[in-house]
Amino acid sequence: MSEVKLAAETRTEFGKGAARRIRREDKVPGVLYEHGMVPIHLTLPGHELLMALRTPNVLLSLDIDGKSNELAIPKAVQRDPLKGHLVHVDLLMVKRGERVVVEIPVVAEGELAPGGNLLEHVLSALSVEAEATTIADQLTVSVQGLTAGAAIHAKDIALPSGVKLAVDEDTVVLQVLAAQAEEPTGEEGEEAAQA
Incomplete structure (x- = not known):
């Protein structure tokens, strides 16, 4: 900090x-x-x-x-x-040594599993209790290889020493959404409608 x-x-x-x-x-x-x-x-x-x-x-x-x-x-x-x-x-x-509740930005790193899935940031920042003079700039979370349906909860995020969650530990912070199939357009859409 x-x-x-x-x-x-x-x-x-x-x-x-x-x-x-x-x-x-x-x-x-x-x-x-x-x-x-x-x-x-x-x-x-x-x-x-x-x-x-x-x-x-x-x-x-x-x-x-x-x-x-x-x-x-x-x-x-x-x-x-x-x-x-x-x-x-x-x-x-x-005051130095005083504990405060603040929101720390959550940053995702890594690549999702192949398949065009989307990463949704349910919370862009996580509410934590920390000493006022040692608040982290950000919390980094690895999403490497996650597949559709996977979720990262508050309890899954590694916190710096002396920092406690100020939200329910089962709160969803990040989740992976399945890629949506595109609707056919033009001639393909007409052929599908006639079938």
Whole structure:
């Protein structure tokens, strides 16, 4: 897991007008939540935050007003639907050694058995409980040689040390679907219909 340092400033202005002003300065408004505490409203550097969020479950080391250094993980990210730039971010403060529930992307590797079968990702990410500072970037699953009807359940996926499933172990994560026979077209379809 990568840790990214960001400079953050507390903010006292709220609402749409204030948020627009912040975004015009290539910054992103955000909120830092801590368990049972009053949320801290922040302004974060736009480009640096965008680059950091390319890593799933990135650990952010926030230097808030040059006074305090807090660790946080992304909780919710809002993007502009047309332009894709960041609009707002919610962060969750964490401590070293604290366990959190996060979703880790599942990546399949290998080739299915011959026959044109399809691999369906029932879940693109697996919900797990892990220490906040050691969250894996992805979980890799081998689908080498799987045939139609095969399924990989949550319990079948090898988890890093200290990581526990946060979903039912019998939850289907990946499954192999049988290839569909194509319907005949043109003259072939007419001949089949007359027979």
